[in-house]
Amino acid sequence: MKNNLFLSLLLFLIGVNLSFAQGSTEYTGGMKVKLNEDGTKYFRIISWAQFWAQYNNNETLNAFGNEESDLNFSIRRARILMYAQLTNRFLILTHFGLNSQNAANMHPVGKSESSQLFFHDVWGEYALNKNHSIGGGLHYWNGISRLNNQSTLNMLTLDNNRQSWATIGLSDQFARHMGIYLKGKFGKLQYRVSVNEAINDGLDAENIPTQNNATYSGRNILGGKNAGKNFAGYFDYNFLDQESNFLPYKVGSYIGGKKVFNVGAGFFYHPNGSTILDESENFEGQDVAIFSIDAFYDAPIGTKGAAITAYAVYQNNDYGDNFTFGQTYESGSMLYGHVGYVIPGTSELLKIQPYLSYTNRSINAIDDDTNRFGIGGNLYFSGHHSKLSLEYSNQQYGNLDAVDIFTLQAMIYL
Structure with a gap:
């Protein structure tokens, strides 16, 4: 009995492929378990964690x-x-x-909403054929921009530009x-389009619109027949x-692992997604329409390990008349960009990448x-599998006092 158990365990481990490639950037790490000899039947498990130590000068009581x-x-x-x-x-x-768990x-016994896995x-x-697929469920095939489809395990900056996740909690569940x-591709042109349900109880659903200020509460107030669906798409052309x-x-x-230059454009459209009061104090729907254009470049420079990563996006946000929510989402426009540089001369097991980012x-x-x-x-220390990140940020919102934040992050990705 013991011998049979040992043999079964040994055969299982032989079938497991642990992939921890230096500089791994796409979802190819983790543990791959082959279910047949040639590996065409398999499942893969990936895990990652990010720990923060954060200092800010925003006094709270x-x-x-x-x-x-x-x-x-x-x-x-x-x-x-x-x-x-x-x-x-x-x-x-x-x-x-889980996300953003703190003191x-x-x-006390792990039962609060923030303590729960979801x-x-x-x-x-x-797969319809080699290049095109259809799917459904709770998904992340988003529209608008590259950053609205951002992976969280290989970001250049400490975290994603917050406003690029432009519908998070308003019409979706945590960006899904x-x-x-x-989704698919025509030659070098990749695409993703979707038709989705809008969440009924979004972050802004309980707020009451006025005649001058819209709230993102269309489905909650006008019902699913009038405001239940939204539409999204993103298209990018891969030049290199x-x-x-x-x-x-x-x-x-990619920290020098690829030579990529993409130009993209995308949209998000939610008919009657927001509501406002008309002159008779009746609820009136307003369409939510967001679109962007962006460009991404990532390439090695020379032969000593140097590499550059650069990204820029223009995004126009129309959430309804004078919409604003929590200094995070507003009707208006956005320019965002970042650039990073891998310093040459470091070893294969140690890479240093300073970066800058700016949002207006x-x-x-x-x-x-x-x-x-x-x-x-x-x-x-081992590509995106093990890294430390340190960032200082300064944000000025309108005429309010600027907020300075220092954040240190330790990340493990297996």
Whole structure:
């Protein structure tokens, strides 16, 4: 009996392929378990975690009027992703985890909402042919821009540009919609389009619109028949090396592993997604329309390990008249860009990548701008599998005082 158990375990381990490639950027790491000899039937498990130590000068007080700590620790992300194929026609993916857990939202016995694991993605896919697939479920095949489809395990900057996840919590569940999608490519042109359900109880659903200010509450107020569906798409042309679109998650930095230059454009459209009061104090729907154009460049420079990563996007956001929510989402426009440089001469097991980022947003509701500047760097011990990131950011929102934040992140990706 013991010998049979040992033999079964040995055969299982022989069938497992652990892939920890230096500089791995796409979802090729983790543990791949082969279900047949040639590996065409398999499942792969990937896990990653990001831990933050963050200092900011934004003074806050607790309920008793005492000042809160300026230095705080948190788990920014803890995720597990698994996908499987039994034939090259079918794919199923599940992705679950938690986000932004800290001392303020933890629970004594782990029962609060912030302590709970939840599904980020659950979708199945069928390949129509070699280049085109259709799928459905809770998915991340988003529109608008590259950053609205950003992977969270290989970003250049410490975190994604927040406003690029332009519908998170407003019409979706944590940047995922429930719906159907079509994705594929025509030569060097890749595409993804989707038709989705809008969430009923979004972040802004409980706020009441006025005659001058819209709220993102269309489905909640007008009902699913009038405001239940939204439409999204993103298209990018790959001029140089071809990126994978096997999974939806866009790479943030290849740290010299590819030579990529892409130009893209995308949209998000939600008919009657927002509401406003007309002159008779009746609810009136307003369409939510977001579109962007962007460009991404990532390439090695010379022969000593140097590499550059650069990205720029223009995004126009129309959430309805004078819409604003939490200094995060506003009707207006946005310019964002970042650039990073891998310093040459470091070893294969140690790479240093300083970077800069800048955001300018126009805000219709306050007739003013907000600006954010970030400077930081990544220290790679084994590509994106193990890295430290340090960033300083300064944000000025309208005429409010600027907020300075220092963040140190440690990340492990297996």
